[in-house]
Amino acid sequence: MAATNTKTQPPSKDDEMWFGFPMHFYQGFWLENMISENVDTFQTHFQANDTDIILASLPKTGTTWLKSLLFTIFNRKFYSDVSKHPLLTTTPHELVLQLEFDVYKNSLGCNPPNHTEIPSPRLFATHIPYLPLPESIKTSKCKIVYVCRNPFDNFISFCNYWIQFNINEGIKLDIDLMEEYLDKYCKGIVPFGPYEDHLLGYWKESLKNPEKVLFLEYEGMKKEPKSHLKRLAEFVGCPFSEEEEEGNVIDEIIELCSLKNLKEVEVNKSGKFFGRVGNKALFGKGEVGGWNNYLTPSMAKQFDQMLQKLKEAGFSF
Numbered sequence: 006m007a008a009t010n011t012k013t014q015p016p017s018k019d020d021e022m023w024f025g026f027p028m029h030f031y032q033g034f035w036l037e038n039m040i041s042e043n044v045d046t047f048q049t050h051f052q053a054n055d056t057d058i059i060l061a062s063l064p065k066t067g068t069t070w071l072k073s074l075l076f077t078i079f080n081r082k083f084y085s086d087v088s089k090h091p092l093l094t095t096t097p098h099e100l101v102l103q104l105e106f107d108v109y110k111n112s113l114g115c116n117p118p119n120h121t122e123i124p125s126p127r128l129f130a131t132h133i134p135y136l137p138l139p140e141s142i143k144t145s146k147c148k149i150v151y152v153c154r155n156p157f158d159n160f161i162s163f164c165n166y167w168i169q170f171n172i173n174e175g176i177k178l179d180i181d182l183m184e185e186y187l188d189k190y191c192k193g194i195v196p197f198g199p200y201e202d203h204l205l206g207y208w209k210e211s212l213k214n215p216e217k218v219l220f221l222e223y224e225g226m227k228k229e230p231k232s233h234l235k236r237l238a239e240f241v242g243c244p245f246s247e248e249e250e251e252g253n254v255i256d257e258i259i260e261l262c263s264l265k266n267l268k269e270v271e272v273n274k275s276g277k278f279f280g281r282v283g284n285k286a287l288f289g290k291g292e293v294g295g296w297n298n299y300l301t302p303s304m305a306k307q308f309d310q311m312l313q314k315l316k317e318a319g320f321s322f
C-alpha cells in the first residue's frame with residue numbers, strides 16, 4: 006500500500022494551503038506535507054496485533070475525549086484512586102499516541118521506533134482514512150473505534166484550532182478567512198478529508214464488520230454518555246461488571262474525562278502542543294450546534310452537497 010512519497014517542502018503548484026501548512030492529495034485524501042514521511046513509514050512498517058485498539062477520527066471530532074475514555078476504560082483497575090490518575094498529570098495525547106504524529110515522527114523510512122514492546126492491549130490513534138490504513142490493521146483482528154462529528158461544528162473547530170498556529174503571524178479568524186476556508190472544506194480540501202469520504206469509509210466498514218469497527222457520533226455521546234460508554238467498553242472487551250455499574254464507576258469515568266474537568270488540569274492549561282500551540286487549544290467549548298454563532302444561513306448552505314451524500318447513507322446532520 007505504501008507509495009514512495011517524498012513530498013515534504015516546499016509547496017508545489019498542486020498543493021493547497023491549510024492555515025499556512027501545505028497539503029497534497031495522496032491516496033484519496035489531503036495530507037499535510039510535513040507528515041508525509043511519517044505516513045509513509047506508518048503504512049510500510051506498522052504491524053497491528055490482534056489485541057490492538059485503534060481510535061480513528063478526523064481531527065476536531067472528539068479525538069481527545071475518546072483517547073481519555075479509552076485509556077481510562079482500559080486502565081481502570083490500576084487507578085481506583087482517581088486522585089492519582091494519569092489524566093490529572095498527562096495530556097490524553099501523550100497517553101494514547103497518534104500513529105502518524107507521535108509513533109512515526111519524521112522517521113524518513115528508517116526502522117519503526119520501539120512501540121512494539123508496549124504491553125497488550127495497545128491503544129493507538131490515527132486520522133488516516135480507512136482505505137489507506139496499513140493492511141495489517143484491516144486484516145488482523147484488531148478493533149477500530151471511529152468517532153465522527155457534525156460537519157458544521159467540525160469545520161468551526163478546525164478553524165478555531167488551526168488559526169492558533171497562525172496567531173503569531175497576526176492572522177485573525179474574520180468572516181473573509183472563514184469563507185475562504187469554508188469553500189475549501191466543502192470541496193473536501195481539509196487535512197485528512199474530504200470529510201464525507203473519511204466518515205463514509207469507516208461507516209461502510211462498520212456496517213460490513215460491526216465486530217471490527219465501532220462507529221460513534223460526538224453528538225450522541227454528549228447526549229447519552231452512559232449508554233455510549235457501556236457500548237464502548239463492551240466493544241473493546243472490557244465490559245463493566247454489575248458491581249462496577251452499581252458502584253458508579255461509569256459516572257466517575259464520565260466525570261474524569263469530561264471537558265470541564267480536563268480543561269482545569271494544569272498540563273492541559275499550560276503545556277504546549279508541537280512545542281508551539283498551547284494544549285488549551287485542544288479544549289474549547291465542545292458545543293453541539295455552536296456553529297450557529299459563526300455561520301450565516303448562506304454559508305451553511307454550502308454544506309448542502311456534502312449533506313446530500315451523507316443523507317443517502319442515512320445521516321441527518
Ligand code: A3P
Pocket residue numbers: 062063064065066067068069070073158161162163165262263264265267287288289290291292295
Ligand atoms: P470545539 O472546538 O467545538 O470546542 P479533537 O479532540 O478531535 O481535536 O476535537 C476537538 C473538539 O473536542 C473541541 O471542540 C474540544 O473542545 C472538544 N473536546 C475536547 N475534549 C473533550 C472532552 N473531554 N469532552 C468533550 N469534548 C471535548
